[in-house]
Amino acid sequence: MRDRVDRFVRTQVIPCEPVLDAGGPPAAAALADLRVRAREEGLWALPLPAELGGGGLPFSSYADLAEAEGASDHGPAALGSAPLLDVTMLARHASGRVRETYLEPLVSGRIRSCYAMTEPDVPGTDPFLTATRAARGPDGTWRISGRKWFTSGAATAELVTVMARTSGAPGDREGLSLLLVPTGSPGIRVVRELPVLGATGQYEIELDDVRVPGDHLVGGEGRALDVAGDRLALGRTLRCLRWLGQARRAFDLMCGRAAAHGGSRGPLADHQLVQQHVFDALLALRTTRPLVHEAVALIAAGRDARTEVGLAKVAAARMLQQVADSAIQVHGAAGLGPDTALPSLFRSGRTARILDGPDELHITSVARRVLRGYGPGPVTPG
Ligand SMILES: Cc1cc2nc3c(=O)[nH]c(=O)nc-3n(C[C@H](O)[C@H](O)[C@H](O)COP(=O)(O)OP(=O)(O)OC[C@H]3O[C@@H](n4cnc5c(N)ncnc54)[C@H](O)[C@@H]3O)c2cc1C
Known part of the structure; x- marks a missing residue:
């Protein structure tokens, strides 16, 4: 297969x-x-x-x-x-009617979905500051207003899951909920596209008093961070797997170029500094893959994978950026031009270090969790 x-x-x-x-x-x-x-x-x-x-x-x-x-x-x-992330989330946390209405069309590809958590002017690393609000009317309908950005695929999606504050004030640690919103609802619009290093696919969206039925709450009121936590653990691990595939592709391009091109002193592959690129890239690939599969195994077993996902995410993002960068270097100007996939692979590596939480967030949360095991009391090494 x-x-x-x-x-x-x-x-x-x-x-x-x-x-x-x-x-x-x-x-x-x-x-x-x-x-x-x-x-x-x-x-x-x-x-x-x-x-x-x-x-x-x-x-x-x-x-x-x-x-x-x-x-x-x-x-x-x-x-x-x-749609694996959305289907998994809705299958676990959506109401019966929502599951019956949307799951099969999502799996068949007849409709598409996206996920809107990050907001302009609010640090994405601090969801407690979410400013988008949702209020329930007397008939149970939710009315949602706010702005989201970097919502991948929003312009072509029929459904968006929106994180909104359903109680309390920005900064409170409680009161965040997830709501499923059909993008054809009155009051929702794409404000603009946000090209990322020239690539399409990200959008800013606005919700202005958008109404959705009461049963479009995903995971219960105030449960957004639990549901999002599960979703992000699976999502980050999936991305790591995909980045391994992209890095492998950049590695193959680099080695192919080194073997096939050269000058009057022989092929590039004979230069030790090129061999260094090849060695370092292979080392990064081979040392990252087991970390990613460690996270996969824990998630598949339904166990706490926060440390392993954090390690894998930082390692895989750095690894893709490094391997794509080396491959570009070995290609010279050709690696920056339009004839290979290297610019897009490098872009993936660069964005990888920010999306789904920047490196710093994972580094500090993994380190804090490990250090807690070294506090007073029995030592539980990471
Ligand atoms: C290509 C792409 C696709 C995306 N797709 C989606 C999507 O579909 N849906 C969605 O909701 N969001 C999406 N995002 C947004 C993404 O998840 C956020 O950009 C990310 O979580 C970081 O949030 P922020 O950009 O607001 O950065 P901020 O939170 O403002 O952080 C900015 C910088 O501050 C520093 N920093 C932050 N926290 C810490 C810390 N604890 N310790 C030390 N330094 C810190 C880091 O250097 C960090 O890069 C996407 C982003 C990109 C680039």
């Missing part, structure tokens, strides 16, 4: 990347075509529940494929695994 996913991504998805990256109607048509082919090859929605039309692979098995699938940023969308 892993080989089949790998082949599909290399031969079908990667050649379409220039069209998919450009966005707009041609990208939508190319993606639709890839999805048809993924279904024909029996590779559709592999980690999603079988009873909803997915492949039913448990997370621990899917983890072996996610690296191959994620070698292209478009792999998860083309192969139907992109």
